[in-house]
Amino acid sequence: MEDKLVIRDMEFRSRLWVGTGKYKDFEETARAVEASGADVITVSVRRVNITDRKSENLLDYIDARKYKILPNTAGCYNVEDALRYSRLAREAGISDLVKLEVIGDERTLFPDTLGLLKATEILAGEGFIVFPYTNDDPIMARRLEDAGAAAVMPLGAPIGSGLGIRNPYNIRIIIETAVKIPVIVDAGVGTASDAAIAMELGCDAVLVNTGIAGARDPVAMASAMKHAVIGGRQAFLAGRIPKKLYATASSPFEGMI
Amino acid sequence: MIRRPYPGGMRFFVFMRLKVNGDTIETLNAANVRQLLCELGIEPAGVAVEVNLSIVKKSEYERVRLKEGDTVEIVNFVGGG
Numbered sequence: 001m002e003d004k005l006v007i008r009d010m011e012f013r014s015r016l017w018v019g020t021g022k023y024k025d026f027e028e029t030a031r032a033v034e035a036s037g038a039d040v041i042t043v044s045v046r047r048v049n050i051t052d053r054k055s056e057n058l059l060d061y062i063d064a065r066k067y068k069i070l071p072n073t074a075g076c077y078n079v080e081d082a083l084r085y086s087r088l089a090r091e092a093g094i095s096d097l098v099k100l101e102v103i104g105d106e107r108t109l110f111p112d113t114l115g116l117l118k119a120t121e122i123l124a125g126e127g128f129i130v131f132p133y134t135n136d137d138p139i140m141a142r143r144l145e146d147a148g149a150a151a152v153m154p155l156g157a158p159i160g161s162g163l164g165i166r167n168p169y170n171i172r173i174i175i176e177t178a179v180k181i182p183v184i185v186d187a188g189v190g191t192a193s194d195a196a197i198a199m200e201l202g203c204d205a206v207l208v209n210t211g212i213a214g215a216r217d218p219v220a221m222a223s224a225m226k227h228a229v230i231g232g233r234q235a236f237l238a239g240r241i242p243k244k245l246y247a248t249a250s251s252p253f254e255g256m257i
Numbered sequence: 258m259i260r261r262p263y264p265g266g267m268r269f270f271v272f273m274r275l276k277v278n279g280d281t282i283e284t285l286n287a288a289n290v291r292q293l294l295c296e297l298g299i300e301p302a303g304v305a306v307e308v309n310l311s312i313v314k315k316s317e318y319e320r321v322r323l324k325e326g327d328t329v330e331i332v333n334f335v336g337g338g
Contacts, residue, residue: 019338029336042337044336045332047279047332050331074337087312090305091312092304207338209338210338
C-alpha cells in the first residue's frame with residue numbers, strides 16, 4: 001500500500017513542507033523549493049508595494065499550480081489580527097488553507113494557545129482548513145482537534161532557533177494518544193537529522209523554513225531535508241529496535257573454533 | 258478633497274484622497290476598487306483588498322465605490338514560514 005499523506009480530502013506527495021521566507025532572492029527560493037520536493041509551501045500576507053510596481057512577486061518564480069499554497073498569519077499577536085489575515089489570505093488565494101499563528105511573545109515567538117484555540121474555532125466554523133501552529137502540549141493539541149483543526153503543528157523548538165526536537169516525548173504523546181488528526185512538526189528543525197527524528201517519532205510531516213533558507217547552501221540543504229524526511233518516515237514504518245543498555249552480539253556464537 | 262486648477266480655464270480638477278497601504282494618495286479617476294487597482298497598475302489576481310476594514314470580493318470591485326478618506330489595504334503573498 002502506498003504511504004500517502006492525506007489531510008481531509010487532500011493528498012500530498014511529500015511529507016516535507018517548506019517555508020519561503022528568508023531566502024537571498026526569489027531565484028534561490030524557487031531552486032530550494034524544487035530541490036526539497038515539497039508540494040506545500042507556506043507564504044505570508046503582506047501589503048503590495050504600491051510605489052514600486054516593478055518589484056517582483058514570489059509567485060512569478062514559483063508556479064502556484066504545482067504547489068499547495070499555505071498562507072500563514074505570522075506576525076499576528078491577537079485573535080482579531082489572525083482572523084483578518086486569514087480572511088485576506090483566502091480572498092487573495094484560491095483555497096481555504098491557513099497556517100494559523102497567534103503569537104504570544106516577541107522573543108520566543110511561542111504561540112498564545114488560548115488565542116489560537118479561539119481563532120481555530122472561529123475559522124473552522126467559517127470553512128477554513130486550519131493548521132494551527134501550537135506548542136508541544138498534548139492537551140492543547142487535543143483541544144485544537146476538538147475545535148476543528150485539520151492537523152496540528154506543534155513546534156520542535158522556537159521558530160528559527162534550529163534547536164531541533166526539544167521534547168520528543170511530548171511529540172510522541174501528541175501523535176500516539178492526544179489526537180487522531182495528522183501531526184506536523186513546525187519550527188525548530190535545524191538540520192537533516194532533526195527532520196529525520198521528527199519523522200521517526202511518527203510525525204505525518206515536517207515544515208522547515210529557516211533550517212533550509214539559513215543554511216550555507218540552501219539548495220543542498222533542501223535536498224538533505226528531503227532525504228531525511230523520507231528516511232525518517234521509512235524508519236518509523238519499519239519499526240526501530242528497542243534501546244538496551246548492554247550488547248547483544250550480531251554474529252553467531254555457534255561454529256566458532 | 259483637493260481642488261487643483263484645470264489648465265487654462267476656470268474649472269478645477271477634484272482629487273480624492275485615499276489612504277492606501279498606509280500612504281495617502283490623490284486620485285482623479287479611481288471611483289471604485291477596480292479603477293484604483295488599474296490606476297496603481299496592480300493585477301487583481303493574487304491580491305486581496307480591504308476597504309475600511311471590510312474585505313471586498315473580486316466580483317465586487319466594480320460595485321464598491323471609493324470616497325474621500327477611505328482606508329484601503331491591498332495585500333498579496335510574500336515569502337514566509
